[in-house]
Amino acid sequence: MRKFTVTAIAVAIGFTFSVGAMAQTMSKDDYKAGMDSIAAEYKSNKVSCEALSGNANDICMAEIKGKEKVAKADLEARNKNTNEARYDALIAKADADYAVAKEKCDDQAGNVKDVCLKEAKAAEIAAKADAKSQMKISKANKKANDESAEVRKDARETSADARHDAASDKSDANYSVAKEKCDALAGGAKDSCMNEAKLNYGQK
Template sequence: MKHLNMTAVAVAIGLVFSAGAMAQSLSKSDYEAEKDRIAAAYKSDKANCDAHSGNKKDVCIAEAKGNEKIAKAELEARAEPSAKNHYDVLIAKAEADYAVAKEKCDDQSGNAQDVCVKEAKAAETRAKADAEVQMKTWKANKSAYETSSEAGMKAKEDRTEARQDAATDIVDADYAVAKEKCDAMAGDAKSRCLDAAKAKYDQ
């Protein structure tokens, strides 16, 4: 499986919280059948990984596990449609993508590998932060709709706080990547690189 595109995951966030996404449902018999299908698919995918060796096999197994994790989350979202379950789908996708990307980093070494891992983590952090903002925004909007204007003000504050928290997480992750890249340098070049990173990310 081609690993998930994090931009696509972020774009999908708006869609899964729509009324259309909430309208899905699944019968108990279909739910059980789907659980069996997911288990069988994982077993088959994992067995296919035996055709590979070394890190290629590790990547294959990470993809198989990621597929299973995402499929299970999607199944729960179909069986019990809710904002929380759709949020869990996005988190599962972010974590699966990170696991695969991290395994692929093992093909590199030294600082290049360290940077690769930090970049993969930064992408996961961005996807999770976006999902968190959307989840909190949905809850805040729901609360504002159901209660008074005072609750509306509180909802606005919650949305602002969620966006600020997400922005902080993303900046921290990007700063970690920049610092890791500086480690490939030495002496004054490294010092200038670190100073530039601190200035850029206000650290």
Template sequence: MNTLNITMITLAVAAVFSTGAMAQNISNNDYKAGKDKISVEHKSAKAGCASLSSNAKDICIAQADGKNKVALAELQVSYTPSVKTRYEVRIAQAEADYAVAKERCDDQAGNAKDVCVKEAKAVETTAKADATAQMKTTDANMTANEKTNAANATANEKTSAAKSKASEKKADARKEAAADKTDAEYAVAKEKCDAQAGVAKDTCLNQAKARFGKS
């Protein structure tokens, strides 16, 4: 995985979050039936891993567990659709992808494995940071709209204040997301430096610090 892949995943998460329509609530019976179906599919998927061995089996189980986690999160959106439950789907997907990617790293060894794990973690961190930023932005917009409607009945000054507050929240969310992604990418760069030694390693670390603004 590289910076391009991280960026593509980032854009995909943001696009899904911003365009996702509010789902219709399903009934209690449909919700319970959905959970039962997901449980059966999970057990079946894990049973299918039994014929495998070593890391291939671990990867298979991680995939089954991840799919189950995401499916339950998606079911929750259908049952109680909201900004929060849609956010939980993005988080579940990021964690599921990381669990599988981390297991795949076990096929490697030494520094190559360490870099693989750091890169997988960077992708997860990026996805989570973007999901969090998008949720905060959506909440800020909703709050701003509510306050704007209320302010219109009283004074334009309140409308401006509400919009200003929303802008501040969105800016803070973007700043937090950027910091999380920078830290994750810096961790990958440092791990790659461990494959070197002496002056070459020191140079590599100094370049990484300069690139990501670390002291």
């Protein structure tokens, strides 16, 4: 399931950058209306969160704050219509998801909580790595379309480097999760677990 989720995120990110370039910037009235709507929704959702207590309240607040942050970033992306703004929106989504995931991990304890936190961080790193990679690729392709064959070659190299960097970041994050899971074991079982993790994620 996780592999499908990562793939879905990558596809969504690519779609954001390719389709977003065709969007029109917003009028001032539409932008203001969008901001007012976001503020009103946050205020309404906050009332619902106040009815909860303990970690349930913390999770609820993290969710609505994240939703507000993402909505504002999406609005800015539509308004500015730039790759940078669309990248910022994707980063806002990654940050929001991570904040909620961390709060949910607080319901756990011991190694289970540690693994939960590592998995949340790995998901955040993966989302940000994909967003960064796609932005680099989008910029390189745009430049290549405007310039010479030599620049197009550079664009292909930049794209390859960007994908390699993203893959490396995600592999390191997944290795961190695997190590945390191994910590729940002891003796030979732990050693075997660590060796397998190193092999799977290309670590020394």
